[in-house]
Amino acid sequence: MEIILSFVALFCLMLTGLTGYFCYKLLQKVMYINENIDLLLTAVEEFYKHLDKFNGIEAYSNEPTVLNLMEHSKDVLSDIEDFLGQLDIKINEENPEEEK
Numbered sequence: 001m002e003i004i005l006s007f008v009a010l011f012c013l014m015l016t017g018l019t020g021y022f023c024y025k026l027l028q029k030v031m032y033i034n035e036n037i038d039l040l041l042t043a044v045e046e047f048y049k050h051l052d053k054f055n056g057i058e059a060y061s062n063e064p065t066v067l068n069l070m071e072h073s074k075d076v077l078s079d080i081e082d083f084l085g086q087l088d089i090k091i092n093e094e095n096p097e098e099e100k
Contacts, residue, residue, distance in 0.1 A: 041080055048073040 051070045060066050 037084065041077075041084070044073065044077045044080060048077060 048070065051066065051073055054060060055063070055066045055070060
């Protein structure tokens, strides 16, 4: 009887270790995403600003393709911000140290 209990205890210990390992790996991936999500949002914002400047060029002013690209970039930016809001991730839109 003691042998069976020893095997059950050993099995539970191994299962706990394996679960801990998978939790650790999953947490690493989540932390990587959390650290790099700012880069994605910044890139989309910069793309929108670039399109806005491009639309200001007289030769392309009010060009339907450029206007559609600007609208699409606004939509993508809004979708990303909504997604991050659902995940309850705080994004620093401006660095407070830059304002000083």
